[in-house]
Amino acid sequence: MSLKPHILVVDDELSMRDFLEILFRREGYRVTAVDRVQKAVACLENDHVDLVMTDMQMPEGSGLEVMRHTQALAPKAMVVVITAFASTDNAISAMREGAYDYLTKPFKVDEVKLVVRKALEKKLLSSENLRLKRELKQSRSRSLVGSSEAMQSVFRLMAQVALTKTTVLVSGESGTGKELVARGIHDEGNRANGPFVAVNCGAIPENLLESELFGHLKGAFTGADGAKQGLFAVAEGGTLFLDEVSELSLALQVKLLRVIQEKKLRPVGDTVDRDLDVRVISATNRNLAQEVEEGRFRRDLYYRLNVVEVEVPPLRERREDIPLLVRNFVRKYAAEMDRDIDSVSDAAMQTMMAYGYPGNVRELENITERAMALSQTDKIDLDSLPDVLKEVQPSLSVDSRPIGARGLEARLQEYERAILDEALRQSGGVKTRAAAQLGISFRSFRYRFQKLSRSSDSSESEGMGESLPED
Template sequence: MEKILVVDDEENIREGLKTVLETEGYSVDTVKDGNEAIDKINTNVFDLVILDLKMPNLDGYEFLNIVSKTDPYLPIIILTGHGSLQEAVELTKRGAFDYFLKPPDIDRLLTSIVKALELRKQLLEKGKEKATQPFEALDNIIGESEEIKSIKTIVRKVASTDATVLITGESGTGKELIANAIHSLSNRRKGPFIKVNCGSIPETLLEAELFGHEKGAFTGAINRRKGRFELAHKGTIFLDEIGEISPKLQVALLRVLQDKEFQRVGGEETIKVDVRIITATNKNLEEEVKKGNFREDLFYRINIISIHVPPLRQRKTDIPILANFFLKKYTETHNKNIEGISEELMNLLLEYSWPGNVRELQNFMESSVIMCSENILTVSSIPPNYQTKLLQPKVNLPQTHNKELDNEKVIYIKLGATLKETEKKVIEKTLEAAEHNKSKAARILGITRKTLIMKMREYGIQD
């Protein structure tokens, strides 16, 4: 018997749906808000959720974000009192299966439920095979450079432990992907993965966001609300921009790390949690400790395992791999027929420093796909805001490389090429441009001469 959870703060809606669904042969649980629903989902298995969009404590949007991480195959049907086409599109993007105005047409709702349950069954069947290969979570970390390979090795080693992990690196390097991979490969992968950007939440609200609050704890606290640590129970919490938290919150966080307990804002009850903590920062926390901005004891607590993600400019062999990955993604998204990237454009991508790292390259590739009117992505597809950045006269590059860029005919890398084939071609063409001077070629690629020689041997590239 399929089990359905109905979440709505209106009792008549809850009980009415429960009666109808039980008559149809479904097992039904009901709760009145999003926090209660998360608790239910963390302790029970449901086949479908019918969710009111506007609720106290945790609204439908937040609920979708959390559940998509804990059970990506769980279909969610949204109910709302005031809907719009734009809202329906946004909810669908966030993972909602269907969308109904209150009161819903019962026949249409029951038809939608049947379709949703059938889809879940199909997805779970497909997921069984993937579940036997948990390391597929690493596939989201794109790249074949030695640095990325080293990061993947560390992730494999630490995932099965409960050790705290500190991920460092510039903005846009992919720190969240690494945190997600650690959770997905861990024994906690069936539990929630809760993300908190500590730098985007005002200091006055961050404590309540992390630890929750009691009713009346402050102006506007009209109900008790669970914090992110409670929602992450039996799972993982990812604290991004950890270097931005105040000294007061640093003390509270240290207590959670040491004793696995805390109190809600305005509360006296001590709450125990079982949660793994992963943190990330683009700051040098050791320097922040020396300056007195970050507690030394907290630094050592969160830094049991450290993973540093180098900027894209220091692992340029990953640029063609990432560029082709994003090309494939956005040609499908925007319904374009683009077969590859011209070598002239690829060389420009390799020369650019990408201060925004992978996130900037992703943005550039999507914009370029949209601008492209040919079946090959070329220099003419470069978005206007990148014309100056990529096409300005180049300096500090070997003269042979500049000459090669000027004279060589344009070729392209076809979609469908493997990562290894792409990397091999980039190395071969760079060696040609540098007239087989390995030191020059290594400098162009942003790798060491030793790494280049190892790659040449790996791919059978002749001197």
Template sequence: MAHILVVDDEKNYRTVLGQLLADEGHRVSTADNPFAALELLSREQVALILSDLKMPRMNGLEFLQRVQADFGAIPFVMLTAFATVETALETMKAGAFDYLLKPFNNQEILLVVEKALAYARLESENDALRRQLKQSVEHEILGRSPAIRRLLEDISRVAPARTSVLITGETGTGKELVARALHRASPREAGPLVTVNCAAFAETLLESELFGHERGAFTGASERKRGLLEVADGGTLFLDEIGEFPLPLQAKLLRVLQERRFRRVGGTAEIESDVRIITATHRDLREMIAAGGFREDLFYRLNVVTLQVPPLREHPEDIPLLATEFLRRFAGELGRPVADLAPPTLEALQRHGWPGNVRELQNVIERGMLFCTGNALQPEDLPEPLGTPREQAGALPWLTLGRPLPELLEEVEGELIRKALVSARGVQAQAAELLGISRSNLQYKLKKYRLE
């Protein structure tokens, strides 16, 4: 049961309330003033506070505000013998869960306590869900930019509902990751997540895949087949590239959204499916509606909530984080020792416009690691025109005028030291020999440029 704190300067009320709640199986602590209560709260966690309003030195409202400031949103029930409409409004406005009049009815007290504890449990479950969402989403949707933070906040609000979601964004932005995050942070997480790329199927095949078919429904249908709407029962169906969904099938999908039931191809039996439908597209569905290529009523059913995934060019500050993560991931998959991005490589990545978005960045890093011969990805390892052609790799093309000469010279020196270390496979004595300097001088410069 719950740990409940009773705060009242009248011993009689503390005793009665304590015994009443203890008889219900609760653990009860009491305090005769708010200062003693605050000291107890600093040592122990409580699930609910019952407090008198009128107390010397600190009244109940002041006590409530101190609790909220120091210990967060603990459900708080105010007890008073001097209730007025103004007092009640002030109490509720301050954040109290409820208030009760003295002398109180035992059943009334127990009912309010039960409601307050149920509210606390719900809040605790919501907090756990939000933490779970944060862990699961941030594991795949990487970024610290305002654009990505807004997207993560929107996902956290939408995920717990059954509401249909339309995810929009350019190709390669990570729309499927958003769909996966919505599923994993929802009450349907234990159910299946079924993904369908609508552009990958011909119309007749897509109908059979989604709705299933009965034996003999068409040539080649030698046995009954369950559709993906049945497979996804209790979970989530993600329809990627919904803009490619055939117009003749859109009415059947609309019926699924409206009635949660459908028929297999060639069948007459009604099949119910408890499935949340999430869709994604890089196309403008409103333009398709105007052109007669998409049903307006289906659009509004799918578009209850829209999540817009920003293109990479709108949050370039996330490129270093994304590139580093891809570097780490592919180092494990490819068994390569590459562990860093050379500064000019990072500059080249940040200059690029990324028309293919995050997917293009991922492919660039994977391709670069296949060609990299050292421990750091260099510009010449990147594909053209993003990287430096290998025959021009020694031209230091990232150097630009407009900066002090000493700064440019330090950048050249640092890059030459990196290249020497790569050529010498990390052996400092050989690198020093290539540079024509002593090993001690090389070690000094390694510290100077933080290349240890």
């Protein structure tokens, strides 16, 4: 496959086709020259085309037809139209419909070269931006993974709301990945090509936050030496992510409610409303319903923001996802640190799964990065883990047969069963106490307890199968 950019020339005049073909070949491009729209369509259907240069007026068809076929068959190709001096209106119409530029006959050789070079550079830059966006998306997804039922429920809900315009509230403890969820909804939705703008409402002083969100005119207040575009305007056509939205003052909550309800924006100091096309996704690590009841958050704004709530579970309630997360982090930091580390010892993984992670996925990533930096071998072992993990490690009895002798699910069930058994032992068999000790809800504990009891071949004789008191 040729790496040379491919230019398709469409012109009914033989002399013009020959001139452009010779010129472009000398510049190192691959060229196909045709005299009618149908042949151009055939080329677009059967070959990769980077740039189309078409005459606007031809006996059989027009340059606008060529451009529309190009947009349908080769949407990434750039289009340059050629027109007579007296017909520039048609060329301008073509640019409104998506053409990159136009050339007016008669034109100079250097002018043609410049337009083509800039068009191809823009195409290359657009392709590079798309590639970088894909890589960034893949990088972010390393932290937003999980095979647990809890995370699968999150993924299903994200997929359902991604293609809608509704506001979404993402709730969960710090470090669970709320911004990653918001970005995931944006990336999979109709606004994926628009901006994703994130702002931490608790990190900006209240006296500056209004201007930061809504913008201001020059002279709107003391120190406003110039006009400022607010983040709502920056996010036009995309998504604005309001992290820690519970930190907004009641006065700002009123203004935010108005923007969301009316879909109009009025910068500070302005008297004119501007139409706004922005999706709002917010996040909080607080119980927002309780904040409403206690008068710290407006009830009407709460209902506007919480049309759909995506609750991200803490890591301690989805321990079965820890091995998958650790593997992803190991791959990430092995590449960044240029380390030949590709695995985690059994003892180290057991210890990592037993820890409670008050900092959630963010803390797990930090621990994995630290272990990668300190490891003296080709794997993460106990010696490279921080003492805080080893200090709280329960004495777990886990089958020590080679991992290859059992599947991943069986191995994870062993770890989880051992953790629950130890918690039950320490709590005297009372499940509510065991759940509190593990930092999970009783409902979550009961679900895991019953699931593991069903999967155990010896449930009648082992602790997991016994009927234990709840209180």
